[in-house]
Amino acid sequence: MIDQIKQIIENLNGYGFSVLVLVLGVLEFSFGLYKKRWNKNEKWVDIACFTIPKLIVRPLVAYYSLLVLPAILPGFKNFFGWVPFFWGCAIIAVADDLTQYWYHRLHHQVPWLWRFHRTHHSASYMGMAMASRQNIIYTIFFSQTYLTAALVYLGLGIPALVVKGIKGTITTLAHSSIPWDKPFYKYKILHPLAWVLERTISTPATHHAHHAATTDDGVGYYKGNFGNMFFWWDIIFGTAHISRQYPKAYGISHYEGDQWYAQLAWPLFKSKVPGSELAADGPMVKDDVPLQPHQLYRPDKIQEPVAEQADTAFQLQPVKA
Amino acid sequence: MKLEQSTKTQIIKNASLSLLLYILPIALMFGSFAITGERPWEKKQHQQKQQTTAKTKVSNTQDND
Numbered sequence: 216m217i218d219q220i221k222q223i224i225e226n227l228n229g230y231g232f233s234v235l236v237l238v239l240g241v242l243e244f245s246f247g248l249y250k251k252r253w254n255k256n257e258k259w260v261d262i263a264c265f266t267i268p269k270l271i272v273r274p275l276v277a278y279y280s281l282l283v284l285p286a287i288l289p290g291f292k293n294f295f296g297w298v299p300f301f302w303g304c305a306i307i308a309v310a311d312d313l314t315q316y317w318y319h320r321l322h323h324q325v326p327w328l329w330r331f332h333r334t335h336h337s338a339s340y341m342g343m344a345m346a347s348r349q350n351i352i353y354t355i356f357f358s359q360t361y362l363t364a365a366l367v368y369l370g371l372g373i374p375a376l377v378v379k380g381i382k383g384t385i386t387t388l389a390h391s392s393i394p395w396d397k398p399f400y401k402y403k404i405l406h407p408l409a410w411v412l413e414r415t416i417s418t419p420a421t422h423h424a425h426h427a428a429t430t431d432d433g434v435g436y437y438k439g440n441f442g443n444m445f446f447w448w449d450i451i452f453g454t455a456h457i458s459r460q461y462p463k464a465y466g467i468s469h470y471e472g473d474q475w476y477a478q479l480a481w482p483l484f485k486s487k488v489p490g491s492e493l494a495a496d497g498p499m500v501k502d503d504v505p506l507q508p509h510q511l512y513r514p515d516k517i518q519e520p521v522a523e524q525a526d527t528a529f530q531l532q533p534v535k536a
Numbered sequence: 537m538k539l540e541q542s543t544k545t546q547i548i549k550n551a552s553l554s555l556l557l558y559i560l561p562i563a564l565m566f567g568s569f570a571i572t573g574e575r576p577w578e579k580k581q582h583q584q585k586q587q588t589t590a591k592t593k594v595s596n597t598q599d600n601d
Binding site: 296297298299302305306308309310313317320321324325326327451452453498499500 | 537538539543546547550551553554557558560561562564565568576577579580
């Protein structure tokens with residue numbers, strides 16, 4: 216059984232994960248879920264953030280795993296190779312995901328760190344196109360990558376591979392613009408399952424709330440919902456907000472399309488948008504501004520006034536003075 | 537712009553709890569070993585010893601040739 220699971224996950228890590236992303240991406244575009252928001256600048260940001268960091272981060276992780284770790288931990292290679300598969304998965308899952316929770320949370324709560332994570336939040340849409348959208352400095356210092364690489368060196372390679380597959384699938388589905396969790400909230404019979412699901416893993420409803428452009432409408436909550444694979448970190452630390460709804464608008468309320476190079480590599484390159492958080496003279500954190508109608512991803516439906524049905528015909532009488 | 541004091545306190549409090557959460561799966565694993573009496577690290581040591589003995593035998597045979 217465990218071998219079968221390992222095989223499935225190995226396939227998922229190989230071609231399966233790429234196929235999942237591709238299929239989701241195609242579906243999102245087919246259903247028009249980007250709603251013409253994927254303009255030229257946003258395309259450049261998403262594509263540059265998807266490709267360029269890989270050219271730097273992968274060799275860096277390889278160097279760290281093959282040269283740095285053996286040098287600083289000589290004789291510890293496979294030292295914990297005896298750890299049973301199940302417990303190896305539990306150790307890796309907690310170590311990796313809890314570290315990412317903290318890395319993510321600190322970038323939201325510590326003001327000087329915000330601009331390194333801002334690129335991921337500037338998209339006014341959700342989906343496969345923006346899932347890898349990160350500033351390169353944020354990606355390079357992704358702390359859990361190095362912790363997990365160290366655990367792989369210590370002998371937890373196979374559990375790491377399995378956790379990576381599961382985590383990749385959950386975070387991809389949480390970023391997707393396809394609200395696959397909707398039926399869990401719609402049908403009463405599924406409510407108990409929904410209760411468990413939304414407290415265990417990141418779902419579109421909870422993660423989309425984290426990407427909302429506003430936080431005071433009872434749905435959006437960019438001040439919390441930091442969990443990546445597991446949502447229970449937010450539950451434990453009191454940073455969770457569950458509404459079972461999807462935000463009206465995504466992104467940053469005062470975003471005006473900073474250039475792709477500034478979003479990819481701030482502070483090496485600065486934005487030319489005056490007053491932007493990424494501009495040379497920009498503020499560290501800018502206050503929210505009221506949302507404009509064009510920023511709404513889900514505009515309020517205009518309700519037709521209901522014509523009152525009069526039961527009886529009124530006979531109007533002139534008012535006597 | 538500075539980090540708010542209430543946020544700072546919350547971060548420190550939650551980070552302390554996180555240390556326990558990091559240790560939790562390791563503690564549970566050793567707890568399960570205590571219940572089941574399993575000692576997987578000994579198996580590994582035994583395997584390593586056997587491998588070392590086999591290697592020594594091979595090298596001794598080669599030396600005698």
